[in-house]
Amino acid sequence: MSETITAPATQQDDKFSAERISWLHRWHDKLFSFRLTRPEGFRFTPGQFARLGHALPDGGHVWRAYSMVSAPWDDYLEFYSIVVPGGQFTSRLAQQGVGDSVLLERKATGFFTADRLPDGEQLWLLATGTGLAPYLSILLQEDVWQRFEHIVLVHCVREVGELAYREEIAALREHPLHGDAYAHKLQYLPVVTREQVPGCLHERIPALLASGELAAAAGLVIDPEVSRFMICGNPRMVKDTYAQLQQMGCRLARLAAPGQVVLENGW
Ligand SMILES: Cc1cc2nc3c(=O)[nH]c(=O)nc-3n(C[C@H](O)[C@H](O)[C@H](O)COP(=O)(O)OP(=O)(O)OC[C@H]3O[C@@H](n4cnc5c(N)ncnc54)[C@H](O)[C@@H]3O)c2cc1C
Ligand SMILES: NC(=O)c1ccc[n+]([C@@H]2O[C@H](COP(=O)([O-])OP(=O)(O)OC[C@H]3O[C@@H](n4cnc5c(N)ncnc54)[C@H](OP(=O)(O)O)[C@@H]3O)[C@@H](O)[C@H]2O)c1
Structure with a gap:
């Protein structure tokens, strides 16, 4: 990744601050990543999301949830974004560049965190599209690598050009945090549904689970x-995948009744 250019925040409020875009990378015409300056005191657990906003001409604001991609110790906040044509938030965001500002609510929130799962041998991280974002932060958490023997990251997109962060995912195996001891633990399984791509699976995640193809590709038994x-990711994918996992004997993890699954709708 490129160097971060740090720019100071400009505007402050009780509930939010205006943070500057310090870095931007376009992966695809509808996908890009960006970093914001991180205000002092902004804390989060990997898997949580921030609310990002823009001021509107009528004096109001538009706010949207964004999962953090970066690590809790980074001095910036990185996000991975779709561009929805005509979308109230992203059509504005897509016009911005380094030095422009984005509003950030002061408190991160969300319950999509790995600590909600009981320990186990295998951790499956299933994503469509920008649903990849929280896993990039979660995979920077050392205890996740300690708690699971096998970690399988599955990223399902329509076209191969939407498989963002491939180099960064490969580099996770060599991350100084984990060292060689953990390198073997991570498997990355890209899935492309609308193109035949060598090295990528080609069915939707629920179908790959049902057929056993996903488990076979990872060399594991679910x-x-x-x-x-x-x-x-896509709320329909989340619903269909959970329905498939229920058929395989899995249940939601709740405080009162430990289960195998935690989920987050991507919009
Ligand atoms: C907990 C949570 C975390 C989120 N994290 C991210 C994130 O890390 N990155 C991100 O880009 N978005 C994320 N989103 C979605 C984000 O909040 C916005 O919906 C998105 O930025 C589009 O905003 P918009 O105003 O342009 O369009 P909206 O009016 O919000 O959405 C219009 C339509 O676009 C589609 N859409 C919205 N978001 C997505 C998406 N991410 N991928 C594919 N289609 C989408 C849906 O069909 C939706 O109905 C998250 C949402 C939630 C609830
Ligand atoms: N990607 C594009 O080229 C494109 C073009 C025009 C508009 N858009 C708009 O952009 C937004 C996001 O597009 P996106 O491609 O990031 O997200 P998406 O439509 O959620 O697709 C991402 C991946 O999720 C899969 N998927 C969708 N529904 C599923 C389900 N019920 N179960 C399992 N898997 C499922 C898709 O498979 P399938 O391929 O089988 O659907 C695809 O591989 C949408 O609002 C879309 O209308 C995207």
């Missing part, structure tokens, strides 16, 4: 005793 799942 078993509620040892398998744990995080699901994030």
